[in-house]
Amino acid sequence: MSRIVLRVNGREHAVEADPETPLLFVLTDQLGLRGPRFGCGLAQCGSCTVLRNGQAIRSCVTAAGEVGTDEITTLDGLGTPENPHPIQRAFIEEGASQCGFCLSGVILTAKATLDANPNASDDEIRKSMNGVLCRCFTHTRMIRAIRKYAEENKHENA
Amino acid sequence: MKMPETSRRDFLKGCGALVVSFSAFDCVDAFAQGPFAAHQSHIDPTKLDSWIAVNSDGTVTAYTGKCDMGQGQLTAQSQLVAEELCVPLQRVKLIMCDTDLTPDEGTTSGSQSTPTNFNHKNLAQACATAREALVGMAAQKLSLPAEDLTVTDGVVTAKNGKHITYADLVGAHKFNLPLNPNAKRRPHNEWVVLGKPVNSLDRPELMTGHFEYVHYVQVPGMAHGRVVRPPAMGATVRHVDESSVRDIPGMVKVVVRKDFVGVVAENQYAAIQAAQKLKVDWNPGPPLPDQTTFFEEYLQKQPARDTLFVDSGDVEKQLAASRQVVRARYTWPYQMHGSIGSSCAVADVKPDSATVWSPTQSAYPTRSCLAMILGMPVDKIRVIFRRGAGCYGLNGADAVSFDAAVLSQGVGRPVRLQYSREDEMKWENYGAAMVIEQRAGLRPDGSIAVWDREDWAADRGTRPGYDRPGNVISGMLLGYEPYLLNPGPAKRPSGALRNGGNVVPSYMAGCIDGVCGSAGTVRSERALGHTVFSPFFTGPLRSPIRIQNTFSNECFMDELAAHAGADPVAYRLQHLSDERLRAVLQAAAKAADWKPRPAGKRSYPRAGKVSGRGAACVAYEGHNGYAALVADVDVDLDTGILHPRRFFCALDCGPVSNPDGMRNQAEGGILQGMSRTLGEQVTWDREKVTSIDWNTFHSLDMSYDMPTVTTVLIDPSGVPALGAGETAITLAPPAIANAVLDAAGIHLRDVPFTPERVKAALQQQA
Ligand code: FES
Numbered sequence: 001m002s003r004i005v006l007r008v009n010g011r012e013h014a015v016e017a018d019p020e021t022p023l024l025f026v027l028t029d030q031l032g033l034r035g036p037r038f039g040c041g042l043a044q045c046g047s048c049t050v051l052r053n054g055q056a057i058r059s060c061v062t063a064a065g066e067v068g069t070d071e072i073t074t075l076d077g078l079g080t081p082e083n084p085h086p087i088q089r090a091f092i093e094e095g096a097s098q099c100g101f102c103l104s105g106v107i108l109t110a111k112a113t114l115d116a117n118p119n120a121s122d123d124e125i126r127k128s129m130n131g132v133l134c135r136c137f138t139h140t141r142m143i144r145a146i147r148k149y150a151e152e153n154k155h156e157n158a
Numbered sequence: 159m160k161m162p163e164t165s166r167r168d169f170l171k172g173c174g175a176l177v178v179s180f181s182a183f184d185c186v187d188a189f190a191q192g193p194f195a196a197h198q199s200h201i202d203p204t205k206l207d208s209w210i211a212v213n214s215d216g217t218v219t220a221y222t223g224k225c226d227m228g229q230g231q232l233t234a235q236s237q238l239v240a241e242e243l244c245v246p247l248q249r250v251k252l253i254m255c256d257t258d259l260t261p262d263e264g265t266t267s268g269s270q271s272t273p274t275n276f277n278h279k280n281l282a283q284a285c286a287t288a289r290e291a292l293v294g295m296a297a298q299k300l301s302l303p304a305e306d307l308t309v310t311d312g313v314v315t316a317k318n319g320k321h322i323t324y325a326d327l328v329g330a331h332k333f334n335l336p337l338n339p340n341a342k343r344r345p346h347n348e349w350v351v352l353g354k355p356v357n358s359l360d361r362p363e364l365m366t367g368h369f370e371y372v373h374y375v376q377v378p379g380m381a382h383g384r385v386v387r388p389p390a391m392g393a394t395v396r397h398v399d400e401s402s403v404r405d406i407p408g409m410v411k412v413v414v415r416k417d418f419v420g421v422v423a424e425n426q427y428a429a430i431q432a433a434q435k436l437k438v439d440w441n442p443g444p445p446l447p448d449q450t451t452f453f454e455e456y457l458q459k460q461p462a463r464d465t466l467f468v469d470s471g472d473v474e475k476q477l478a479a480s481r482q483v484v485r486a487r488y489t490w491p492y493q494m495h496g497s498i499g500s501s502c503a504v505a506d507v508k509p510d511s512a513t514v515w516s517p518t519q520s521a522y523p524t525r526s527c528l529a530m531i532l533g534m535p536v537d538k539i540r541v542i543f544r545r546g547a548g549c550y551g552l553n554g555a556d557a558v559s560f561d562a563a564v565l566s567q568g569v570g571r572p573v574r575l576q577y578s579r580e581d582e583m584k585w586e587n588y589g590a591a592m593v594i595e596q597r598a599g600l601r602p603d604g605s606i607a608v609w610d611r612e613d614w615a616a617d618r619g620t621r622p623g624y625d626r627p628g629n630v631i632s633g634m635l636l637g638y639e640p641y642l643l644n645p646g647p648a649k650r651p652s653g654a655l656r657n658g659g660n661v662v663p664s665y666m667a668g669c670i671d672g673v674c675g676s677a678g679t680v681r682s683e684r685a686l687g688h689t690v691f692s693p694f695f696t697g698p699l700r701s702p703i704r705i706q707n708t709f710s711n712e713c714f715m716d717e718l719a720a721h722a723g724a725d726p727v728a729y730r731l732q733h734l735s736d737e738r739l740r741a742v743l744q745a746a747a748k749a750a751d752w753k754p755r756p757a758g759k760r761s762y763p764r765a766g767k768v769s770g771r772g773a774a775c776v777a778y779e780g781h782n783g784y785a786a787l788v789a790d791v792d793v794d795l796d797t798g799i800l801h802p803r804r805f806f807c808a809l810d811c812g813p814v815s816n817p818d819g820m821r822n823q824a825e826g827g828i829l830q831g832m833s834r835t836l837g838e839q840v841t842w843d844r845e846k847v848t849s850i851d852w853n854t855f856h857s858l859d860m861s862y863d864m865p866t867v868t869t870v871l872i873d874p875s876g877v878p879a880l881g882a883g884e885t886a887i888t889l890a891p892p893a894i895a896n897a898v899l900d901a902a903g904i905h906l907r908d909v910p911f912t913p914e915r916v917k918a919a920l921q922q923q924a
C-alpha cells in the first residue's frame with residue numbers, strides 16, 4: 001500500500017492503494033465514480049475508458065501508480081444529467097443508448113478523436129473505435145450522435 | 159370519463175373509508191405470463207395498492223415486476239402509468255423489481271413485458287382502476303356525476319369549473335381497493351403520452367456516467383470477491399490449498415462449499431490476485447465431444463426427448479408423390495450472450511436475513527433459489543434489481559447473485575462479486591446449438607404440396623425458476639441438479655398449436671384436429687423436435703430456438719422459391735394466409751422498393767464484388783408480433799467477406815407504446831443478429847471452452863461500417879399489445895443468407911457465415 005495522488009475531473013485525490021492496482025478500481029471503488037466500468041479487464045472492450053491528458057486510455061490495464069500528475073477525465077467528469085457536455089447532449093438527443101454500459105468507451109474515444117482532429121471523417125472516427133464494443137448494437141444511433149457533435153464542434157471552432 | 163355503473167354506486171356508498179367491493183376474480187388466470195410463484199409474496203397482485211400509490215405531492219409511484227435491462231421498459235411503463243392516470247410523465251416514479259416492494263411478475267423475458275403489463279391485466283389494469291377510482295372519489299366530493307368530470311395533469315375538473323387534485327383526493331392514503339377487471343383502459347385513439355416517441359428517461363444519467371448499475375452498488379463494510387471455477391465442466395474439487403493466498407495483502411478468506419470455490423479480499427485487485435494464485439487440485443471431468451463433428455456425431459445421436467408439434471399424417475405419402483423433393487440441412491452453433499460488462503452482484507447476508515442487489519431478470523425466482531442456497535426462510539430475503547450490462551437473455555446475472563450470496567455468508571460481511579471475462583464467457587448459459595433438417599415436395603406449378611422439418615436442439619439447465627439453482631453453473635457447483643431432461647418419444651399433437659419456439663414454419667397451416675393455428679397454407683405438414691442433453695449449460699438467448707428455427711425455415715423458403723423459379727416475396731405471399739404477416743412483408747418490400755426476381759437461379763460472376771437482396775418474415779412465436787426484413791448484402795467473391803449494407807424492417811406488434819423505443823429495439827436486434835450471423839460462435843477443445851474473451855469470440859465492434867436500418871412501424875388499434883424486443887432479430891440471419899443466394903447463387907446453411915465458409919460454398923458451386 002502506498003499513498004497515490006491522482007488528478008481526476010479537475011480535482012486532486014489522495015488514496016491508499018497498491019501502485020499496481022488498475023486505475024479503474026481506484027476510480028470506481030475508492031473515488032465512487034460511475035463512468036468507467038469493468039467489462040473485460042483485458043483492454044478489449046473499452047468499457048473502462050477514461051481520458052488521460054485528453055487521450056482515450058483503458059483504465060483496466062493502466063496501473064494507478066503510473067499515472068502521476070496526468071489529468072484524468074471520466075464520463076462523469078464531462079457533464080452532469082442537468083448539464084451534459086455537448087457530446088453527451090448529442091447522444092441524448094439521438095437516443096443513442098440501450099443498456100448504456102459501453103458509453104465510456106464510445107463517447108470518450110470519439111471525443112478524443114474529434115478533439116485531436118475536428119475534421120476527422122466518418123471513416124477516421126470509426127477506425128479510432130477499433131476494439132470499442134457495444135453489445136446492444138446501438139451503433140447507427142451512436143455514429144449519428146458523434147457526427148452531430150462533430151458538426152456542432154466544427155461550427156464552434158470556425 | 160365514465161365509471162362502470164356498479165363501481166360508481168359503490169363509491170357513493172363508500173364515503174370516507176373508500177372501501178369498495180368489486181366482484182371477485184381469478185387473479186392467477188389474469189396474468190399473461192405465468193405461472194408466477196404460489197403467492198409467497200406478501201404483495202397481493204389483486205390489490206390496487208400493490209401497484210399504484212398517489213403521493214401527497216401529486217406524484218404517482220407505480221410498482222412493477224417487469225424491469226428495464228436497457229430494453230426501454232422504464233420509459234414504456236412510465237408512459238403507460240402517465241397515460242392511464244392522466245398525469246405528466248415527469249410525475250411518475252417507477253419502482254422496478256424489488257421483492258420487498260413490487261408484485262411478483264416472474265421473469266422479465268421473452269418479449270412478455272408488453273403483453274403482460276400493457277393489456278387488460280396487472281399494471282395497466284391497476285392504472286385504469288386507479289383512475290376510475292379517483293374520478294369516482296372526485297364525483298363524490300364535488301357531488302357531480304362522474305360523466306361530467308375530466309382529468310388533466312392529475313386534476314379532476316367538472317364542466318362547471320370546479321376541480322380537485324389527486325393529491326387532495328387520496329394524497330398518501332391507500333386506495334384499499336381490489337383491481338377492477340372492468341375498469342376501462344383509455345382508448346388508443348385518445349392516447350397523448352403512450353404511443354408517442356419518448357426519449358428514454360434514463361438517458362441523461364446514462365450519457366453522463368451517473369447511472370447506478372449494480373456494479374456501482376456500495377454497502378458499508380463491503381469486501382470484494384472472485385470465483386475460482388473448475389478447469390472443465392464436470393471437474394470436482396479434490397483439495398484447496400488456502401496457504402497459497404495467505405500472503406496477499408488484503409486477503410480475507412477462501413470460501414469453499416462442495417465444488418464452489420471463491421475468494422474474498424478487501425479490494426478488487428487483491429481478490430483478482432487471490433483468484434489467480436489460489437492452488438486448487440481438481441478431479442478432471444469427462445472429455446467434451448469433438449467440436450468438428452459435434453452436430454452429426456453428438457447432437458443427432460444422443461437419446462432425445464421428442465416433441466411432435468404438428469403432423470398431418472400424410473407427409474411421407476405426399477413426398478413420394480411429389481414431382482420435386484427439396485432437402486436441406488442447417489446448423490446453428492452455441493452462441494453467447496456476451497454481455498459487455500461481466501456479471502456482478504452485491505450480497506449482504508446476515509445470520510438471519512439477506513439483501514441481494516442483483517441484475518437478475520427474475521427477482522422473485524432468484525429470492526426463492528437464494529432461500530434454498532442460504533438455508534433461510536424466503537421472507538427473510540430481499541432481492542433488489544439493479545441494472546447490469548445488457549443481457550439479451552440469461553447471462554451470468556442469476557449465477558453471480560447466488561455466488562455473491564454464498565461468499566457473503568461465508569465471510570459474514572457484504573460482498574461485491576464481479577466475474578472475470580473468462581468466468582462469464584466460459585460458464586454462461588449459451589444459446590442452444592441446433593441442427594434443422596428440412597424436406598418439401600413441390601407441385602408441378604412450383605407451389606408447396608408438403609413440408610416436413612425435424613430438429614435437434616442442445617439443452618441443459620435454463621433459468622433457475624423458483625426451485626432449480628442447478629440450472630446455472632453456481633447452483634451446480636453447490637450441488638444442485640439441473641432440471642432433468644427425460645428422453646422419450648413424442649405424443650400425438652393435441653389441443654391448440656404450440657409454436658412459441660417458431661418450430662412450425664409460418665407457411666404451414668399448423669392444423670391439429672381440424673383447428674389451424676399457423677399462418678400459412680401448407681396442409682401436408684410435420685414438425686418434429688428432438689431435445690438433447692447438452693455438454694454445456696444452455697438458456698434463453700434472444701430469441702431462443704426462434705432465431706435458429708426462423709433462420710432455417712426462412713432460408714429453406716428461398717431454396718423452395720429457387721426450385722420453383724419464383725420471386726421470394728411473391729412465393730411467400732402465395733403460401734401465407736395470415737393478413738397481418740402478409741401486410742408486414744408487403745410493407746418491408748415496399749420500403750425496400752423490392753423488384754421481383756427469381757430466387758437464386760441465374761449465372762453469377764466468379765470474382766470481384768457482387769450485391770444481392772433477400773427477404774424473410776415471421777409470425778413471432780406464432781402470434782406474438784409480426785415482422786419482415788429485407789437485407790441488401792455485398793459479397794466479396796475473392797475474400798468471402800460479406801458486408802450487409804441496408805436493412806428494411808416492418809413490424810406489427812400491436813399498439814405501439816413508445817415508437818422510438820421500439821425502433822431502437824428493432825435496430826439493435828437486427829444488427830446484433832447480423833453480428834451473430836457473421837462471426838459469433840462458442841468454440842471448445844476436448845477439455846474446455848476456448849472462446850473466453852473478445853479475441854476468441856468475435857463480435858463486430860464500433861469500427862465496423864454498419865448498414866443502415868429503416869424501420870416501418872405498423873400501429874394497429876383494437877388488438878392486444880405484443881412483444882417487440884426479440885422479433886426482428888430472428889430475421890437477420892435468413893435475410894442475409896437469402897441476399898447472398900441472390901448475389902452469388904450459394905446457399906449458406908451453417909452459421910456463422912465466416913469468409914472461409916463463404917469461399918468453400920463458392921468453390922463448391924464452381
Ligand atoms: S474493461 Fe478495459 S477494455 Fe474492457
Ligand code: FES
Nearest residue numbers: 098100134135136
Ligand atoms: S448500449 Fe448496451 S452495450 Fe452499448
